[in-house]
């Protein structure tokens with residue numbers, strides 16, 4: 001039996017589903033195997049758009065195959081580039097941005113997100129966020145370098161103005177082996193632009 005939240009990735013999907021609507025513009029900052037990308041594509045529908053990034057060709061190909069098999073390719077832009085460049089590809093404001101950090105499951109574990117690029121991407125996504133829009137960040141403190149990445153992002157996230165952003169963080173404090181944690185950033189309606 002599992003509880004209401006289950007795990008950090010599941011929370012990210014619950015949050016995104018509560019905010020994102022058909023026709024929205026959204027971002028998957030780390031598409032990996034494509035599970036978050038297809039979830040976003042189905043939420044925004046054919047009138048919306050998903051910009052999905054990954055630095056690895058294998059991740060872009062796997063995501064393409066998943067989207068193709070589920071006939072959800074049309075409204076997805078797959079981008080093989082560092083998510084720190086996301087503003088070069090997206091002209092509009094965004095309703096959501098999902099960061100599922102770390103390495104590609106079943107792939108090369110040495111290729112993983114890093115605190116410098118994650119911070120750059122996060123700063124840009126925060127600036128591009130629409131009113132009521134959300135950013136979800138799933139952290140893997142149990143992975144090598146994961147706790148350091150989390151600590152760095154906490155410095156930035158904890159200093160965001162509470163007038164403009166609601167920032168919350170969930171961790172499963174009674175689970176073993178440093179389970180994933182999630183931070184949720186929501187742009188507060190009426191906050192300064």
Ligand SMILES: C[S@@+](CC[C@H](N)C(=O)[O-])C[C@H]1O[C@@H](n2cnc3c(N)ncnc32)[C@H](O)[C@@H]1O
Pocket residue numbers: 029030031032033034035036037053054055056059081082083084100101102103104105111112113114117118
């Ligand atoms: C945990 S996986 C993502 C899982 C994915 N969201 C899914 O649903 O399957 C993390 C991914 O981040 C990618 N990545 C690492 N650094 C990156 C960067 N700077 N820019 C974009 N993607 C990056 C990795 O290649 C890896 O595929």
